[in-house]
Amino acid sequence: MTDRPPSPLLEKLVVVRNGGPQQTVVTELRRVILRGDAPPGTPVPLTEVAELFGVSHIPVREALKTLISEGLVTHRPNSGYAVARMTKQELHEMYVVRAALEGAALTIAAEKATDYERAVAMEANDRMAQAIRDSDGAAFQRESRNFHMALVRPSGMHRLLHILDMSWNMIEPVQAMMHVTPDDRAKLNGDHEEMLEAFLARDTARLSAIAQRHNDSVDVAIGTLPTDTGLLTQDS
Incomplete structure (x- = not known):
C-alpha cells in the first residue's frame, strides 16, 4: 500500500x-x-x-x-x-442561519452600544477598508467577522452570540472572501460602510434594511464559488 x-x-x-x-x-x-x-x-x-x-x-x-x-x-x-467540507447548498444554509441570528440582535445592539463598543466597530471597519486597499482577501475575511460581531455584541444576548460565533466557525474553513472577486469584496465593504453609519446613528430601521441587502449580496457572491477545486463538495 x-x-x-x-x-x-x-x-x-x-x-x-x-x-x-x-x-x-x-x-x-x-x-x-x-x-x-x-x-x-x-x-x-x-x-x-x-x-x-x-x-x-x-x-x-x-x-x-x-x-x-x-x-x-x-x-x-x-x-x-x-x-469538514460543505456543499454549496450547506454553505448557503449556514449564511442564512448567520444572517437570521445577526438580524435578531442588530437592533438591540445599536440601541445599547456604548461609546467604547461603537469605537470597536469603527476600528474593525477601518481594518476592512485597509484590507480592500491591500487586496488582502484573508484580512478581509478576518476583519469582516470582527466587524459583524462588533455590531451585535452590544446586544448582550449571550446565548445567541455563542450560537452565532459557532455558525461563523463552521464557514471559516472555506475562507469564502478569499475566493470571491475583488469587485465583490469592494461591494460588500460598501455595505459595511453604510451599516456602520446606520449603527452609529442608531437608525435601526435603516440598519436592518442595509443588513438584508448585504446578506442578499453575500448570497450572490458565494454562489460564484467553484465546486471543482475541493473547497466545496458537489451537491447531491
Missing part, C-alpha cells in the same frame, strides 16, 4: 501548552482550521498529531470529537479524520 503524503496541517500546528493535553490539542487544531491554514478536506492524522504534541492517542481523539461536534472535522471509518 502506498504511503499517504504528510498532511499539510502538521506544518501549521504550533505546540503551545494550553491547559491539559486535550485542551492544548483542540485549541491549536481549532486555531489552524479557523485561520484557513487547513482547507476543507485536509486530513487530520491522529497518530502524527499525537506524536507532534507528545501525547497518546486518547487526548487527540477526544479533541477531534469536540471539533466534530463543532462541525469543523469529519470522521469516516476507512478514511480517518479530515477538516
Whole structure:
C-alpha cells in the first residue's frame, strides 16, 4: 500500500501548552482550521498529531470529537479524520442561519452600544477598508467577522452570540472572501460602510434594511464559488 503524503496541517500546528493535553490539542487544531491554514478536506492524522504534541492517542481523539461536534472535522471509518467540507447548498444554509441570528440582535445592539463598543466597530471597519486597499482577501475575511460581531455584541444576548460565533466557525474553513472577486469584496465593504453609519446613528430601521441587502449580496457572491477545486463538495 502506498504511503499517504504528510498532511499539510502538521506544518501549521504550533505546540503551545494550553491547559491539559486535550485542551492544548483542540485549541491549536481549532486555531489552524479557523485561520484557513487547513482547507476543507485536509486530513487530520491522529497518530502524527499525537506524536507532534507528545501525547497518546486518547487526548487527540477526544479533541477531534469536540471539533466534530463543532462541525469543523469529519470522521469516516476507512478514511480517518479530515477538516469538514460543505456543499454549496450547506454553505448557503449556514449564511442564512448567520444572517437570521445577526438580524435578531442588530437592533438591540445599536440601541445599547456604548461609546467604547461603537469605537470597536469603527476600528474593525477601518481594518476592512485597509484590507480592500491591500487586496488582502484573508484580512478581509478576518476583519469582516470582527466587524459583524462588533455590531451585535452590544446586544448582550449571550446565548445567541455563542450560537452565532459557532455558525461563523463552521464557514471559516472555506475562507469564502478569499475566493470571491475583488469587485465583490469592494461591494460588500460598501455595505459595511453604510451599516456602520446606520449603527452609529442608531437608525435601526435603516440598519436592518442595509443588513438584508448585504446578506442578499453575500448570497450572490458565494454562489460564484467553484465546486471543482475541493473547497466545496458537489451537491447531491
